[in-house]
Every structure is written in structure tokens, then in C-alpha cells.
Amino acid sequence: MPEKVFRVAQAGFEMSAKLSRENQDVLLEITGGDVPHYGVVTIVSPHQTTRTIALPSRPGHHHQEGVLTERIAKIIAPVLQNNAFIIGGLHVNRITPQQMAATANMAQQLGEQIRDYLSSHPRTKIIEEFS
Template structure:
């Protein structure tokens, strides 16, 4: 499985991996030490599941409705990415995921978690190579 880097700056990076005839993307945007990570792809990229992680590691997930009686299931993709990047979260992180492959096959379903894991590994390497620039925060007295 080969992860491609599509774009990179000091504050952003985009990766993609393609397997079984579909592509999954990971996009990172950093604001100081906060992270916004998007895991999207397939035929209909969207936002279906949101996980927030604070600097203590506490995570909270919301799965939005997908169709009557169902919620989005992309938490499994977020969990794969979090396995590798959670130790590198120094402040707050928001992970958003949404991926739909029309007429998905069993092989395509099996490929999704390894794809997300590989994207997480690529992101962890990038975060280690591009540490955030700690800024002094002051508050009114």
C-alpha cells in the first residue's frame, strides 16, 4: 500500500491512498498546536463522524444521521488514524470523517481500515518532522 503526499506546507499536509478502485484522503490543517484532520474519500466524500480529542487524550465522538434509522460509521476510520497520532496531539484535535463508495464490495470494505491506518502512519511521520511552534498565550487579568 503506497501513500502519496499530495501537498505540504509547514501548517498543512494532504495524503492519499488508493486500493481496490477507490481513494481515501487525509488532510491536516494546523492552527498553532490545534489539529483539524479530515479522512474523506470514495465516490461521495462528506462529513459524517466527528471526534474531538483534548490535550489529556480524552476523546468524544458524534456520529451524524446518514439515512433514516442509521448513523455514519466512519468512526472506525478515525480510530485507525488515532492509533498512530494520538501520542503526538499536544493540544486539541478535531477529526472529521466521511466516505461513501457506491455499491461497495466486501473487498473494498476490508481495504478501508488498512488504508486509514497507513494514512495515520504517514501523518504521524509528518507531525514528527514538522513539530508545532509553541506560542505564548496570555489572558486578561
């Protein structure tokens, strides 16, 4: 099945979410700004506590996009049929306080779009067989 892309724009930049699925699992790539990248991974599962791993961004610092991926995780968790991986990386060069504040609202909007899409497009579970 093709990927689904969601976009929001505010404060002079865009944030997007690319959704891919395998069986009932979900992969989301949250990127945007001037330098899209992959810096954090948030793991969401109905079987364990949500966790985020932040990779190094530069000496002495780690990526901070976990605040965005975790916001999205909370919104979509109730409608997930199985596991989700949310990978995030958004960098706005010389970000302003207004742009920084806008990111939370943008993540909220993306999360709601994704939640609504997943709710209206459930997947039939493919049964795994083991030896």
C-alpha cells in the same frame, strides 16, 4: 501555513486526509470514495478521553466512519502536541466486501503518514495571554 494532503488508493478507490493546523492544534479531514462528505467527528486530546460523534446518515442510521477516524486517532495521539479534530466521511457506491476490508488498511496507512509528518514538523507553542 498551507494544508498538507495525504492520499492512499486501494481496491479501486481513494481515501485522503487533509491536515490543517492552528498553533499546536490539528484538524484532519478524512474523505474519499464516490461521495466524500462529513459524517463523524473524533476529538483527540492529551487532556481527555477520545470521543466520536456520528451524525445521522439517513433515517434510522448513523455514519460509520468513526471506525476509521478512531483508528487514525490512536496512531497519531502519541505525537500530538495538543488537540485534534478528525472529521470523516467516505462513501463508496455499492461497496464490495473487499473494498470494505481495505478501508481499515487505508486508514492505518494514512494514520502512519500523518504521525510521521507531525513528528517531523512540530510547532512552537504560541503563548496565550488572558486578562
